[in-house]
Amino acid sequence: MGWLPHAVSFAVFLKSIGAGVLIGAVFACIMLLRGPNAGRAAAAAADILFFLSAAVLTFVFFLSFSFGQPRLFLLAGEGIGALLFYAVYASLRRSVRAAAGKKKENRKRFRQK
Numbered sequence: 001m002g003w004l005p006h007a008v009s010f011a012v013f014l015k016s017i018g019a020g021v022l023i024g025a026v027f028a029c030i031m032l033l034r035g036p037n038a039g040r041a042a043a044a045a046a047d048i049l050f051f052l053s054a055a056v057l058t059f060v061f062f063l064s065f066s067f068g069q070p071r072l073f074l075l076a077g078e079g080i081g082a083l084l085f086y087a088v089y090a091s092l093r094r095s096v097r098a099a100a101g102k103k104k105e106n107r108k109r110f111r112q113k
Helices: 004-033 039-064 072-111
Strands: none
Touching: 004 039, 004 072, 039 072
């Protein structure tokens, strides 16, 4: 394994966080396509599709930025990026659902008057 200067390692770490965000976005898209009432076969197919796409993205990332050498800090960066995406995505989803719920309540009140 070769040694990378700290500045290069930090830049690649930040890129790995970006790759993790991309993996999180792929997961969200696959879950949206699957839908909430999918059966076991659809859930299994969605899981397989996600793991294959995440593996390909990680492989291409390692090949491009760390000369094909797996590094633990890059995997950690991908995990941090995916968690970061999920935190932002979940917060936005809650906000949209809350706004949609208030809109429905306002319609019900208007109809009752």
